[in-house]
Structure formats: C-alpha cells, structure tokens
Amino acid sequence: MSMAAVQIRKDISQMVRPPERITVTEASKRYVKVRTASGGVDQWDANLTPYMVEPMNCLNSREYDAVVFVGPAQSGKTQGLITNFMAYVIKCDPADSLIMQTTKGTARDFDTQVVKRAFRDSPELKKELAPGSKSDNTYDKVFKSGAVLFQRWPSINEISGKPLKYVLITDYDRMTQNIDGEGSPFALSQQRTAKFLSRGMTLVETSPGFEISDPKHKPSFLHEAPPCAGALSLFNMGDMRRYYVKCPECNDYFMPPPAETGLDFIHDRDLFGATETIITRPVRYVCTKNGCLIDVKHKKQMNQTGIWLKQGMTIDAGKITGEPVKSRIASFWFPGVFAAYSDPTAMVEKYLKSYREYDITGSEENLKTVINVGFGAAYLRRNLAEIESSSAYSDRSEALNRYFVPDDARLLLASVDIQNGKTGRFVVQVHAIGKNMEQWVVDRFDIAFTEREGKKCRVEPGVYSEDWELLTHKVINSSYKTSDGRKMLVHAVSIDTGGNGNTTDYCYQYYKRLRRLKLSRKVMLIKGGSNDSKSPIIPSYGKDRDGRKMLDVPLNILNTNSFKDKVSAMLNRTVTGGLYLHFPDWLPESFYDELLAEKRDVNGKWGKIKDGSNNESLDLSVYILALCWKLGLNDAHFNWEKPPKWALPIANGNVRVMDADEARTERQAVKKQTKKPAIKKGLTHTQRLIAARQAKRRG
Ligand SMILES: [Zn+2]
Numbered sequence: 001m002s003m004a005a006v007q008i009r010k011d012i013s014q015m016v017r018p019p020e021r022i023t024v025t026e027a028s029k030r031y032v033k034v035r036t037a038s039g040g041v042d043q044w045d046a047n048l049t050p051y052m053v054e055p056m057n058c059l060n061s062r063e064y065d066a067v068v069f070v071g072p073a074q075s076g077k078t079q080g081l082i083t084n085f086m087a088y089v090i091k092c093d094p095a096d097s098l099i100m101q102t103t104k105g106t107a108r109d110f111d112t113q114v115v116k117r118a119f120r121d122s123p124e125l126k127k128e129l130a131p132g133s134k135s136d137n138t139y140d141k142v143f144k145s146g147a148v149l150f151q152r153w154p155s156i157n158e159i160s161g162k163p164l165k166y167v168l169i170t171d172y173d174r175m176t177q178n179i180d181g182e183g184s185p186f187a188l189s190q191q192r193t194a195k196f197l198s199r200g201m202t203l204v205e206t207s208p209g210f211e212i213s214d215p216k217h218k219p220s221f222l223h224e225a226p227p228c229a230g231a232l233s234l235f236n237m238g239d240m241r242r243y244y245v246k247c248p249e250c251n252d253y254f255m256p257p258p259a260e261t262g263l264d265f266i267h268d269r270d271l272f273g274a275t276e277t278i279i280t281r282p283v284r285y286v287c288t289k290n291g292c293l294i295d296v297k298h299k300k301q302m303n304q305t306g307i308w309l310k311q312g313m314t315i316d317a318g319k320i321t322g323e324p325v326k327s328r329i330a331s332f333w334f335p336g337v338f339a340a341y342s343d344p345t346a347m348v349e350k351y352l353k354s355y356r357e358y359d360i361t362g363s364e365e366n367l368k369t370v371i372n373v374g375f376g377a378a379y380l381r382r383n384l385a386e387i388e389s390s391s392a393y394s395d396r397s398e399a400l401n402r403y404f405v406p407d408d409a410r411l412l413l414a415s416v417d418i419q420n421g422k423t424g425r426f427v428v429q430v431h432a433i434g435k436n437m438e439q440w441v442v443d444r445f446d447i448a449f450t451e452r453e454g455k456k457c458r459v460e461p462g463v464y465s466e467d468w469e470l471l472t473h474k475v476i477n478s479s480y481k482t483s484d485g486r487k488m489l490v491h492a493v494s495i496d497t498g499g500n501g502n503t504t505d506y507c508y509q510y511y512k513r514l515r516r517l518k519l520s521r522k523v524m525l526i527k528g529g530s531n532d533s534k535s536p537i538i539p540s541y542g543k544d545r546d547g548r549k550m551l552d553v554p555l556n557i558l559n560t561n562s563f564k565d566k567v568s569a570m571l572n573r574t575v576t577g578g579l580y581l582h583f584p585d586w587l588p589e590s591f592y593d594e595l596l597a598e599k600r601d602v603n604g605k606w607g608k609i610k611d612g613s614n615n616e617s618l619d620l621s622v623y624i625l626a627l628c629w630k631l632g633l634n635d636a637h638f639n640w641e642k643p644p645k646w647a648l649p650i651a652n653g654n655v656r657v658m659d660a661d662e663a664r665t666e667r668q669a670v671k672k673q674t675k676k677p678a679i680k681k682g683l684t685h686t687q688r689l690i691a692a693r694q695a696k697r698r699g
Helices: 003-011 024-031 050-058 077-092 104-121 185-199 231-237 296-305 344-361 365-374 382-388 390-395 465-476 503-516 560-572 589-595 616-630 660-675 685-698
Strands: 033-035 041-043 066-070 097-100 140-142 148-152 166-170 201-206 241-246 284-286 293-295 307-309 314-316 319-321 329-333 409-419 425-434 439-447 449-452 455-458 479-482 487-489 492-496 523-529 537-543 549-559 598-600 606-608
Touching (some): 033 104, 050 307, 050 329, 066 077, 077 097, 077 201, 104 148, 166 185, 201 231, 241 296, 293 296, 409 465, 409 487, 425 616, 439 465, 523 537, 549 560, 560 606, 589 616
Parallel strands (some): 066 201, 166 201, 523 549
Antiparallel strands (some): 140 148, 409 425, 537 549, 598 606
16 A cells, blocks of 8 residues: 555544445445446446346355456446445445556556546445545545555555455456466465455456367366366356356247357358358347247347356256355356347357458457457367367267278278388278278278397388388288178278388389389379379379489379368268268277368468377378379269279179188288398398399399
C-alpha cells in the first residue's frame, strides 16, 4: 500500500461495519447501475445474464476458497464477477482487495473503462470513496471504511505484501503463469488470502488462452476440460460445473459444448479446398441430447431455463440426481454460443472467415482467437487436430487375422522402406489387393537384425551389401495363408532406393543379383521425386558411381505428391469397395500416426507436420499404390472380370496360390539358388568393390 493510502486510512474515522448478509447478486441489484445501449443509466438486471448469478453467489460463500469462471467475451463476466463483486465488497463487506490485470497498462485502462465508470454511474458506490483527491488514484482506491482496493499486475513486488481478503484475477489465461519464478498468479493469490481462512476468496475469470497439449487424452469425467494450462486446469481442480439448457424442441435438458460444434452450420470448401465463407442456411443451435436443431432466436428464453450442474450430477426430465464432486474451488465453464451479448450467426461468420484465412495462408492466430474468445473453447492446433483424426481410422479397423489373405484378394503386393543408423532396418508392408484396388493391410514388419560373424547385429542397408539378401526370403519369396489352407505368394515388391551411405549402390547391386536369379521381374525399384510432370511415374535407370546409366537397373521416379494425394483420397473413403483401405485391428496406434504424419500445403506439396516424426506407413502405402499403377491395375482397360492369371480370384485358378507342399518346394528351390554367396563376407569395403568388379569381368 502506498504511503498516501496509509495516511488516508488513518484520517478516516468511520468504524469498520459488520458485513451486510446478502448475496452478491442482491447487492448488485441494490447498488450497481449500468449504462444501457441507449446511453442512459439503469439498475443492473440479473435477468440479462442469468447464468452469472450462481458464480457471483459463490464469491462470498465460506464453502469456497476460489471461484474459477472460464467463458467467452460478451458474456457479461467482467460486469458480474469484477464490477459487481467489487460493489459487494465496498458496500457489504469492506476489506482490502486487489484486482490483478495482465499488465500495468491494462490495469490503467481497466481503471478508466470499468472502475471509474462504475463509480460515475453508481452513486451508492461513489459515496463510499474516502474524501479528498488522494482517495481515487489510478491504482489505489481508498474508502471511508478504511478498506483499500488495489489494482495491480503480475510482478512479485506488486502483489506480495500484506494479507488481502479478496483477490480478483481478470483475463487469467493472458497472464504469465510464473510470476518472477515464484509461482502462478493463482497460487500467489491464494497465499495472500490464506490469513482470512474460509473468508478469503480468489476469483479467476478468463476466456481460454492455452492450447490443448494432448489431443488423444481421454477424459475421465463428463464435465472435464481437455488437458491445457491456465484456467481450464484450475477448472478441472474444482467441482467442474457445466451449463445446461432446456431444448424447446424436445423439452430435455442438454449441455451445449463450449465450441463451434454447439451450432449447426455448413462448412463447405471451394474448388481449391479452402473454406467457403458464405452462410447458405440459417445457423441453429444443436441439442446435443436428441439432435434437435433450434432457432437461435430462442437463446434468451433458453438462458432463463439454464442451470449449472457440478460434475457427478445429471438432469433427466427436469429431475436432478447424482453425487456432486466436492472441492474448495467452485469452477464454471460457460459455452460461448449462449453468451447474452453475442450473435451466433456472426460467430459462425467469423469462424469461417478465419478458417479460410488458415486454409489459404496457414496462419491460425485469428482462428484461435475466435475459438478461445468467441466460443470459450480451448484451442487445438490444426496439425494436432489432424493427428487426433487418426483415432477415427483406428476406430474403423476390422478383426482380420495377421498373415492371412482375405478371400476377396486377387494379389499380394509388398513395399520396402530403408532406414540406416542406430535404428537401421528394412520396413516392410504387405497389402492384399482386391477388385478395383480395394486393399487390406495383411502384414507390417521390420527386418532389423541379422547375424554377422555369429553375432546378432543391426541391419544397415547403407553399410552392408549382404544385408539386402534378407529381402529375398522375407519379402520377395514370402507367402501368406489363404482361408482354404493354401498359400498365396507375393506378386511384386517395390523397394525404395534412397538412403544414407551406400544404400543406393547396394540396392542396385542387389537388383543385379536378383536379375541373375530371375527374381528382378518381381521387383520395382523406386525413387521419390516431386516432379511436376503429369505422369505419376517416370521410367528411368539407375546410375553407377561415375554417373553412367545402368541399362540393366530400371528405376522408377515417383511423383510422390501425386501418390500421397491418392493415398489421402483412399483414406477419405468411408464405404468399402474400390480403393478402400482396410485396417486390421492388430495394427498399433503408431501405424496411424505415421499414416497421418504429413500434410499437404497450399501448393500441393506434402511435408511432415512435426519434424522428426515417422511416416513409414504413408510412404509404404504410396509405394504399393505405385506398384498398382506400374502393373496397370488403375488402367480403365484392366478387366477385373478377365484378368491375367495372377489376378484371378483365389478360388478360381490364381497362379500365385499354391498348396503348402508346392510352396515349400518352391522356397527350397529358391534357397538353393541363393546359397551361392554373391558377396564374400569379412572383406573391407574396398576389397568388396574389387571383388565385385572382378566378378563382373569374369561375367
Ligand atoms: Zn432437443
């Protein structure tokens, strides 16, 4: 407290009054006047914001140490919780109190725009100010009772000191959450009011400002807010009161979400995929109980029916039941769509406009503001929102046995991605392909270990040429079980040629060895490109170390952006059939994370949403789709009714399907062929190169 304030306090003679035992709402009705829209002054009316009554009345309840109110702008929360509570303190329970603002500047503005106006419009409050010019400073108000109202900002110097009975924190989520390393504004305020025990009170009011940290978090309670810092985490520490209104269509009570999903509107996209901003049909409320659509003109009337329910309580046919959770914090989260002074249609307009801005520019600050301040919801970064949707894919997974080929499959295709270094491995994915390229993931595995000189070692495709041999048995000649007890051989394999070290060279060498074994016809070597060519695959050739074309190593340059668009379109299919991708239920969650790890930018280029994240399942799906293209399965002339023998139905003469015995003989034959060591082990890299060259000369 400043010296001036102390002096004034000494000067005033009025004795401290005992508290006037009325509610904050009663006090507000009695003592607070507000400006009307027409410029006149009128008594504050609880009916305009009926949902503020309960939070206000918790402020002087000895049941609570704190009241937390999270809600949108335009809800009358500053009037109800700050101005009205200040009036209550001045008139009914004079005590030292503090209003904490985000900065010194906002504290000064708040004094001009809110506090001074309240004194000007409400004579009952003004007459409580102590006489003399020094009683009404910008940051200190001294009253005849001797009580002082401080207006401060988060700085340890400004808010530590003598005990305060009431601390009112406004715009909490826009405030530093660690004041000079001493703790959160809430924790420091609680220290200030602690001396008053149950008579002290900390108020927090704000719209949400922090981002949801974990989009996959599954709430334990119906009323729980998503994981995010700031006031919503305080909300979850409290008794978690949510707002319910009565639906005029079905007469049931429902809990409007504090999000844009509380409104029904069309979110269309233009030809370029950007959000359309024109509203083509009336915006309506959604009754989340029975799905009714409600005209927004019913807002005021619905607010008259509104009730707050603590976590644990339910309302059915107007009857409240259940055991509420207990907490010393009364916490409220109010949905923006029911804010008294907002217009739902205008909110949707703002939402679509800012969404369009995000679609076109990638900037999401305005969208975040609309969600936070307009709808009163916590914001989820759009890239995380896309990760969240991965659960939608895992949710549609089917009970399919691993290693089994579905009856409708016509062929099996595999793809191989290369990883080097500490996590060196081949990553393999196998899809069964049905009519019209309907697909099922039948296998996904890593080839991560091999044996070198009797020891188990990491596979390193860019360091050890012989590691590539692992692909022959495990992928190229692999087979999967059919439901009739036979086996289906993998028809073709696409292999990525890119990687660190000697990956590309070793891959080409491996391809040449496969050629000698007559297995190269099953293999498509690929290289990712982002060429703008209309053709999704450009045929080319591998090059040797001197940059010469190797005509015996055909290489396919993929337009990966174009194939990623195609995979994305496959994922968007919701009806089974052509180009639908079936997920078996044994796939781990990480499979979906990888599948959705990339995002298409406005120029049509795909890139990782988060640096360093894995995207193998996306790449491997791209390679398999490229194989489909290479085989001509996408061609309009490909006749699924009269296909080549390798694409016939399993039960109808498919040449890749064989009895278990046949498969074994075939495998052994291949094993015999590949037993000739193509590369001598235990040689240095240079020795190996020389050996390879000599072998070449020998023909
Ligand atoms: Zn309804």
